[in-house]
Amino acid sequence: MIPSLQRTLWITRVTFLEAVRQRFFAFLMVLGAAMVLSSVSFRVFDFGHGELKFIADFGFGGMFLFGSVLSVVMTAQLFFSEIDNKTALTLLAKPLSRSEFLLGKFFGAWAVLGVFVVVLSGLLGVVMWAREQELVAMAEQAGKVPVTFSASGMVQFALLQWLRLGVVIAIVLTVSALARTFLFAVVVGSLAVVAGQLQWIAQDAVLKPTGSLIYGAFLWLSTRLLPNLQQFNIGDALVLGATGVPAEAVAEVALSGLAYMVAYLFVGTLVFRRREI
Amino acid sequence: MRPYYAPGLALLLVVGAGAFSEISWRSVRPSIPEIGRKELEPTLGQGVLLGILGGLRTVVADLTWIRSYVLWERKDRPGCEALMRTACALDPHSRYFWENTGYAIGFDMAHWEIRRRGGYAKVPAETQQRIFQQYARRGIDVLVEGIGHSKAPAPLLLCAAQLAETKLKDHALSVRYYQEAAESPDAPWFAARICANIMWEDGRKAEAYRWFRKYWTERMLPKEDGFPDDLRQLRVMEAGLRLKPEERIPRPTWER
Numbered sequence: 001m002i003p004s005l006q007r008t009l010w011i012t013r014v015t016f017l018e019a020v021r022q023r024f025f026a027f028l029m030v031l032g033a034a035m036v037l038s039s040v041s042f043r044v045f046d047f048g049h050g051e052l053k054f055i056a057d058f059g060f061g062g063m064f065l066f067g068s069v070l071s072v073v074m075t076a077q078l079f080f081s082e083i084d085n086k087t088a089l090t091l092l093a094k095p096l097s098r099s100e101f102l103l104g105k106f107f108g109a110w111a112v113l114g115v116f117v118v119v120l121s122g123l124l125g126v127v128m129w130a131r132e133q134e135l136v137a138m139a140e141q142a143g144k145v146p147v148t149f150s151a152s153g154m155v156q157f158a159l160l161q162w163l164r165l166g167v168v169i170a171i172v173l174t175v176s177a178l179a180r181t182f183l184f185a186v187v188v189g190s191l192a193v194v195a196g197q198l199q200w201i202a203q204d205a206v207l208k209p210t211g212s213l214i215y216g217a218f219l220w221l222s223t224r225l226l227p228n229l230q231q232f233n234i235g236d237a238l239v240l241g242a243t244g245v246p247a248e249a250v251a252e253v254a255l256s257g258l259a260y261m262v263a264y265l266f267v268g269t270l271v272f273r274r275r276e277i
Numbered sequence: 278m279r280p281y282y283a284p285g286l287a288l289l290l291v292v293g294a295g296a297f298s299e300i301s302w303r304s305v306r307p308s309i310p311e312i313g314r315k316e317l318e319p320t321l322g323q324g325v326l327l328g329i330l331g332g333l334r335t336v337v338a339d340l341t342w343i344r345s346y347v348l349w350e351r352k353d354r355p356g357c358e359a360l361m362r363t364a365c366a367l368d369p370h371s372r373y374f375w376e377n378t379g380y381a382i383g384f385d386m387a388h389w390e391i392r393r394r395g396g397y398a399k400v401p402a403e404t405q406q407r408i409f410q411q412y413a414r415r416g417i418d419v420l421v422e423g424i425g426h427s428k429a430p431a432p433l434l435l436c437a438a439q440l441a442e443t444k445l446k447d448h449a450l451s452v453r454y455y456q457e458a459a460e461s462p463d464a465p466w467f468a469a470r471i472c473a474n475i476m477w478e479d480g481r482k483a484e485a486y487r488w489f490r491k492y493w494t495e496r497m498l499p500k501e502d503g504f505p506d507d508l509r510q511l512r513v514m515e516a517g518l519r520l521k522p523e524e525r526i527p528r529p530t531w532e533r
C-alpha cells in the first residue's frame with residue numbers, strides 16, 4: 001500500500017510542478033486576479049445590489065469561469081502530453097500501475113486548482129475586507145446597519161469551489177482515458193461542465209410526479225450520471241449571509257462532491273486500464 | 278461473472294453519488310433563490326444563461342437592467358417588462374430592481390398601452406381607468422414579490438401603497454400597505470402621517486385618530502423631539518372629532 005501511495009505521490013508532484021510552470025496557468029491566474037481586483041473599479045456600474053455583493057459576485061464569477069477553463073483544458077493537456085510524447089509508455093513500463101498514474105494526474109491537477117482557488121479567494125477576501133471597513137464606517141455615520149462579510153463563509157466557499165473543480169477534473173480524466181484526441185476531451189469536458197451546471201433542472205423535475213415512465217427514467221438516469229455542479233454555487237449565502245445555509249447542508253454538498261470524485265475516478269481507472277496507448 | 282464485478286461497482290458508485298447529490302441539493306436549494314424562476318425562461322438566450330451558470334449573476338443582472346432601459350426608452354412594453362423582471366429574478370435581494378420594475382409597470386406602461394391604442398383622445402375614459410388599474414395591480418404584484426425577498430421592506434411597501442392610492446384608487450389597500458410600512462423597523466417618519474390622512478379623508482376619522490394616536494404615543498413620542506408636526510396633526514383630528522379635553526392626548530411640556 002505504501003509503495004503504491006509513494007508512486008502516486010511522485011506522479012502527483014511531477015504533475016503539479018509541470019502544471020504550475022505552464023504559461024496557461026499563470027495567464028488564467030493573472031486574469032482571475034485582475035477580475036477580482038478590478039471589481040472595486042467596476043462597482044460604479046452597480047445598481048443598488050450592495051457593494052460587497054457586487055464585488056463578491058465578480059470574484060465568484062472569475063473563480064467559476066477561469067477555474068472551469070483551467071480544470072478542463074489543463075487536465076486534458078497534462079494527460080495527453082504524456083500520451084503524445086510517449087512518456088506514458090516509459091512510465092507505465094516501470095512498476096507503476098495505470099490507476100496510480102491516473103490518480104497521480106488527478107491529485108496533481110487538483111493541487112494546482114487548489115493553489116488557484118486559495119489565491120483568488122484570498123485576494124477576494126482581502127478586497128472585501130478592505131471595502132467592508134470603509135462601508136462600516138460610512139454606515140455608522142449614516143446611522144444604518146452595515147453589511148458585513150463572513151471570513152469563515154469565504155473559507156467554506158473556497159473549499160466547495162475546490163471540490164467542484166475536483167469533480168470537473170475527475171470527469172475530464174475519465175473522458176481523457178476514453179478519448180483519442182485532446183480536442184475531443186476538452187469539448188466533451190466543457191459540455192460536461194455546462195450540463196453539470198444545468199443538472200439541477202432535471203433534479204428539480206425528478207422531485208415532481210410525472211406520468212411518463214420514459215421521461216421519468218430519463219430524468220432519474222440524468223440526475224444519477226451527471227453531477228449537480230450548481231449546488232456548489234452558494235457563495236452569496238455563505239459569504240454575505242443573503243439567505244443563510246445550514247452547516248449540515250455545506251457538509252452534505254462537500255460529501256456529495258467527494259462521492260462524485262471517487263465514482264468518476266473509479267470509472268476513469270477502469271476505462272484507462274483497457275486503453276491502448 | 279468476474280469481468281462484470283468492477284463495472285458493476287463503478288455503476289453503483291456513480292448512482293450512489295447521484296442519489297446522495299439529490300439529498301444535498303434538497304438541503305442547499307433554498308440558498309439559491311435566483312435559479313429556477315419562471316421569469317428567466319423567456320430570456321435564456323440573451324446571455325442570462327451565463328448568470329445562471331454560476332457567479333457573475335449581479336453583473337448579468339446589471340447588464341440586463343441597462344438593456345431594459347433601452348427598451349423603456351423605446352416604450353417596448355413586453356421586452357422592457359421581461360428584462361426588468363429578469364433582473365429582479367437574477368438578483369432578488371436588490372430593492373432597486375423591484376422598486377423600479379413595480380413603478381415602471383404600475384405608472385409608465387399603462388400610458389404606453391393607452392398611446393398604443395390610439396391616445397388619450399381616442400381611448401374612452403373608462404377604458405383608460407381600467408388600463409391604469411390593470412397595470413397598477415401588476416405593479417403591486419411585482420412589489421409584493423419583492424417585499425417577500427427584502428430584509429427592509431418599508432420602501433417597497435410605500436411604493437405599493439402609492440400605486441394603490443393613486444392608480445388603483447383602492448384606499449383600503451393603500452392604508453394597509455402604509456400601515457405595514459409604518460410599523461416595519463425601517464419605517465420612514467412620514468408613513469404613519471400619510472396613512473392617517475388617507476383614512477381620515479376616506480371617512481374613517483375615528484379609526485384614523487385612534488391608530489395615529491397609538492402610533493404617535495408608542496413610536497414617536499419616546500423619540501428625541503417627540504415629532505411635534507405629527508402631534509399638531511393629531512390636534513387637528515381631535516378638533517375635527519370634537520373630542521372632550523379629557524379624551525385628548527395630554528399636553529406634553531414642550532408643546533407650543
